Amino acid sequence: MDAIRWEGNTLYLLDQTKLPVTEVWLPYTDYRPVADAIRTMVVRGAPAIGVAAAYAYCLAALAGEGLDEAKETLAASRPTAVNLFWALERMERKAKECGGAAEPLIAEAKAIHAEDVAMCRAMGAHGAAVVPEHARILTHCNAGALATGGYGTALGVIRAAHEAGKVNMVYCDETRPLLQGARLTAYELVSDHIPATLIADNMAASLMAKGKIDLAVVGCDRMAANGDFANKIGTYSVAVNAHYHGIPFYVALPCSTIDLSLADGSGIPIEERDRDEVRTLYGTRTAPESVEVCNPAFDVTPHSLVTGIITEKGVIYPPFQENLQKLFG
Numbered sequence: 001m002d003a004i005r006w007e008g009n010t011l012y013l014l015d016q017t018k019l020p021v022t023e024v025w026l027p028y029t030d031y032r033p034v035a036d037a038i039r040t041m042v043v044r045g046a047p048a049i050g051v052a053a054a055y056a057y058c059l060a061a062l063a064g065e066g067l068d069e070a071k072e073t074l075a076a077s078r079p080t081a082v083n084l085f086w087a088l089e090r091m092e093r094k095a096k097e098c099g100g101a102a103e104p105l106i107a108e109a110k111a112i113h114a115e116d117v118a119m120c121r122a123m124g125a126h127g128a129a130v131v132p133e134h135a136r137i138l139t140h141c142n143a144g145a146l147a148t149g150g151y152g153t154a155l156g157v158i159r160a161a162h163e164a165g166k167v168n169m170v171y172c173d174e175t176r177p178l179l180q181g182a183r184l185t186a187y188e189l190v191s192d193h194i195p196a197t198l199i200a201d202n203m204a205a206s207l208m209a210k211g212k213i214d215l216a217v218v219g220c221d222r223m224a225a226n227g228d229f230a231n232k233i234g235t236y237s238v239a240v241n242a243h244y245h246g247i248p249f250y251v252a253l254p255c256s257t258i259d260l261s262l263a264d265g266s267g268i269p270i271e272e273r274d275r276d277e278v279r280t281l282y283g284t285r286t287a288p289e290s291v292e293v294c295n296p297a298f299d300v301t302p303h304s305l306v307t308g309i310i311t312e313k314g315v316i317y318p319p320f321q322e323n324l325q326k327l328f329g
């Protein structure tokens, strides 16, 4: 399964706002609508928006447009996932090296895309080793093939563990307000014939208390140098609940999601989204129009709640600050 394709100098994005009801691929030949697609979550998930932005940068080069302006427009689309900025900076370095020629830039974007899939596969192999036999695994949001170049981070670990015959059941939180768990994770799991049970977010603690969850694994949008990390709103609740019930809690991410410039999670910018995402469900109003709404798209989980960090280079255990530094040599 994939969500991003580059064919004949055109970027195609699988419209994730329409899944799982319809599979629509949208074509892009201009970088500006790609910035909108990232903002409106046609494409979403930290590594996937990095890959999409890299290809969008190529569209600007192909059209002979200003690359600085393209970078700025794309970077302003979403603030939390560091992969977006990481990918754009890598493209800018390449542009300086090749004088902004389109072909080497396209090759660079393709490399970012291919490396992301390879990193997910490596993460999957490392992560599967920490999954016990007959595991019942909880995940939150969508950190799957749709959220990456392909295969997935947290869902990559689950896929690899399933391939190793270790997965008894995957519980996926529906993930309000935009239901990435229900719409996307459940869709990926069902498509891959991985045993899946969808739950509303507020059911997770109760399942843990009943002894029905052996391990939780989630994705990440940005990790600070001490291991604190931002991920989809509700991740922090999963971590607190897992800690209370003595359940191992893992976060899976490529090194491109680690931001060593931030000492801890307090510096991670948290995106505040449209209030109607909470006041409505699929366009139907579910709350008074005038009610105040708080809609942060991400929360920060402190590293003290994390059992291990699964990366493409291996699984890291505490002390995270020290071991993350070692990862970067």
Ligand SMILES: CSC[C@@H](O)[C@@H](O)C(=O)COP(=O)(O)O
Residues within 6 Å of the ligand: 044, 045, 046, 047, 081, 140, 141, 142, 143, 144, 147, 148, 152, 153, 154, 180, 218, 219, 220, 221, 231, 232, 233, 297
């Ligand atoms: C491999 S994706 C990791 C994260 O980006 C994912 O868990 C997440 O929080 C996605 O949020 P979204 O708002 O859907 O882009």
